[in-house]
Amino acid sequence: MDDSDGLRWWFDSGSLALDFSYTGGLDEPDNAEWRSVDDAEALGGWLQERFPEVAATSGEREFRDAEMLRIAIGRLARQASRGETLAPDDVDVVNLFAATPDIPPVLAGGGRQAGRTLARPHQALGTVARDAVRLFGPDADGRIRECSADDCRLVYLDTSRSGNRRWCSMQRCGNRAKVRAHRARAAGARGAAGTAE
Secondary structure: OEOOOOOEOOOOOOOHHHHHHHOOOOOOOOOOOOOOOOOHHHHHHHHHHHOOOEOOOOOHHHHHHHHHHHHHHHHHHHHHHOOOOOOHHHHHHHHHHHOOOOOOOOOOOOOOOOOOOOEOHHHHHHHHHHHHHHHHOHHHOOOEEEOOOOOOOOEEEOOOOOOOOOOOOHHHHHHHHHHHHHHHHHHHHHHHHHHHO
């Protein structure tokens, strides 16, 4: 990811569902910085990157359904990061997709093929929705956070052991915060030295 300074940095949202929602800008669909899936072809490419077993058959119907799911996940993520009650309509969308067949796990090494050779795009959406159910369920309660930097609104799942992640990325907002704190301490020390003279 490139920021406004032209520096590359890495953002780990901590969740497949959040990664998927960010392809549409999370809850800011007009945010071109994050929007990376604008049509059925781009959706198919994104799904195949994460699920190699998905057939390249994404069409307009799959794209419309994906858009509905990622918008719902984005709004729920923002609400969860602020401790707000989750919108029932968006919860219903996630539950609807989570109730559909997902990509079944496969144990390698067998001699026979069970089921379809390639999964359908809607099965990948079902897998994303199931991840969203886990994301917004009780196990992640309080761990969906918004970056604590004043000028950043990125939402992530804090998967750190201590549960005290504060920034979207240490390379971006974490580093900026440490630089600001260092400068403030240095300015304070210079100010204290000036008054002592």
